[in-house]
Amino acid sequence: MAALSLSPLRRALSALVEIVYPPACIACGRAVGTPHGLCPECWAGLRFIERPFCERLGTPFAVDLGLSLVSPAAIADPPVYARARAVARYDETARTLVQRLKYADRLDTARALGVMLARAGTELARDCDVIVPVPLHRTRLWRRRFNQSMELARPLSEISGKPLDPALLLRVKRTAPQVGLTKSQRGANLQGAFRVPPEARAQLEGRRVLLVDDVVTTGATANAASRALLRGGALAVDLLSFARVVPDS
Template structure:
């Protein structure tokens, strides 16, 4: 006699194995109850936000600037560009993000980047797939913002790469982290002005010679964890376009939104 589990027919041996796994999962749930991925409070399901942290996420939804993805306070009923996008157009085509960079978003990004919480990449990446659905429909390849080799060695992993892997797996769009290299070891961007950030990133990115054939004519979706002034996204996009990309859009988990 056989049973159907997850749409598949299984025999007695597989049924026993499935039951054992279920029991093991239940036991682990009792010993280590699921907690909020941001604040560690108890939750009903693993890898989720508690009600308090969920309410603290300021999701970015329309109306927003069609170029920068920054939210508008008032819906005027038609696609618009923000004054910032008109006065200083970005190098990339469009940017989208899941949420404004607030307390909860900051905690999530910090845990992923510095707390060795790689499991957070899946939760954040899934939200990014939804927020970037329109960009993903037009993308040919996903590229994470790279780290310089020395920073990658110190940090042990690239958070943008972790997010890009999830976005790629969920969307079916291939991820190629070798289309863009960070060839200049820049200082930390925190605390720098927009002009200082741009100067700091001058010449930081390059498309390797052996990657130009793969990049040529491709519509790139660039992935990062946080968009602040857009200096990193602009510098990376400029290198990709010079290297042969047809276009570059940007998708991040969070973006800093300043009051106009």
């Protein structure tokens, strides 16, 4: 009988909490109708990345030519990963959401961002065998107490039904902050930063990986992580992020 009364009790407690603490927009804090959502203004402020976009980099094209195309940037400097997709451009609203999750311990935003991630990455999630978050070095993880990429990957795994395995990739080098570095400096900074542990190679061998990150700037981190996964036995790596820096956006 206690088990039968638990669900109504939880609903009553949830309703009481919402009366005392009304749902607020996860970006600006304005009142909203449902928990962990965005107000109309912040939703309108997200610049979603939708087709037409480069099939390799996932960066948007200005004109829809009705074809699946690869951008000149992807041809001139092909990424290590096979395909990339992102929810939105990394502008004001997307930056606020990422920073609230990453630096303000607002883990309540992860579910909402993860749902958007699953929608943007439907194709990649369908094709993958396993989801792997971009790892943090253990010292940074200890200071932050959580990995934002892992928190985004959790709802993606739940929605897609694909397994999540953070043990397939380690960050073994404590790198300097990437902010302010050029693309070549970022690449050098990340040299040898990631590694597939020997005991994980059997689980990784021949599998298609969906790598998850919060923000892609130059792609240096994603390239370094993808290279380590491929060297560790992965068949291919796709990349899914919440936001992506788009030049001249």
